[in-house]
Amino acid sequence: MSDKETPEQRRERLRQEEIKNNIGGNLNDSINKSNNGNLVDLVGSLGWKGTGILIIVIILGYIIYSLFFS
Structure with missing residues (x-):
């Protein structure tokens, strides 16, 4: 985490953390997507x-x- 992190980089980092923490729910999201x-x-x-x-x-x-x- 850096102070110079852009909003886009922050969103992507948070999205990747959510993927790692919630595989089952993410499978449902990916199928719907x-x-x-x-x-x-x-x-x-x-x-x-x-x-x-x-x-x-x-x-x-x-x-x-x-x-x-x-």
């Missing part, structure tokens, strides 16, 4: 753990789909 946003907003708001879980869910969904519908 995806309705009106893009993939970059979704991944950015999920963080690296949430993005990893999302990728695993997509891969597992594809595997299960291919097993049942092949």
